[in-house]
Amino acid sequence: MSSGAEIPEGMSADARETWPSAELISSWLGDVDLDVEWRPGEVSEVHADDPDAVARARTFRDVLGSFASGVTVVTAVSNGEPVGMTCQSFSSVSLDPPLVLFIPAKTSRAWPLMQRAGRFCVNFLAHDQAELSNTMASRGTDKFASVDWEPTEQTGSPLLHGALGYVDCAIHAVHEAGDHYVVIGRVLDLALGGPERPLLFYRGAYTTTD
Template sequence: MSEAVAFDSGTFRRVLGHYPTGVCVVTAVGGDDAPTGMVVGSFTSVSLDPPLVAFFPAKNSHSWPRIEKAGKFCVNILASDQKPLCQQFSTKGANDKFAGVTHRVSANGSPILDGVVAWIDCRLEAVHEAGDHYIVLGRVIALEVETPGKPLLFFQGDYGEFAHLS
């Protein structure tokens, strides 16, 4: 049951937009043996023992059902120069998000995108409903820093990169 709130969804987005997030592409190989992927800005570590991570796809996502069906996925942490890749994977309804995208397949069978800062290969552990999204837990099978560098960040509706303070 929904409770009455004193703010609208625009206010919610505006306020939470003040919290920067990293940008990832979650990839898998669907039941048709074709790679699939989706941009995720809501990714987090959950547990060290067992090693678990989580992301939060929208219930109306077209890519999520294919990733869920695969039962495994790879979280690719995008580098600050990969904004065009982010835009390619965030295009709704795109037939081939992998067009022109170089990658290799992990030991677990999911695509690892070239040039990412790091990747986390997972087995699907659990899915929970949470409002208009799902909470997806993944058990980490393997992970590595691929290309040390600055991650792509999303903040107040735009993309940027991390800067160290001196």
């Protein structure tokens, strides 16, 4: 591992040892044939010639989709360029030390760039930001072309205008979990953005509170 001076503030000293290899990261950046949509902008590979596998995947998606969750956009700056991905799978983990997690698919193109950056910001979307969620869930090459944002003070990651709040983090550890990775971040900074209603995702569609 490189010298400790290159480790971002708040990152575990052995965090890089839990990260995927450079070869695996590069392989994620290629095109992948995808079949079953799971979360906004996220799909998982299922063998289309196996009807039972497809049926099980759809049942899994439909049942788990009955659990309503908030919608976030995870952002970072990699090689001087902003990157982002819509993420429904986010959670707090620990108060001491302050840790959170998000769970990107192995097919994600944004995650390898975030991994290289070593830091990220989780933006909590408001009820009127469904279009922003769709933009960040797309595979477009310039997702930020019409998005208003500013860099966070701690990591320089994009803080999206209009977000309900944000959590700015350094990567603490990464763990393999089936066709996803569990990314644990150490919180460096966080704040609320406003009293607006949250954007939620429920049974394959956006919704919000009354």
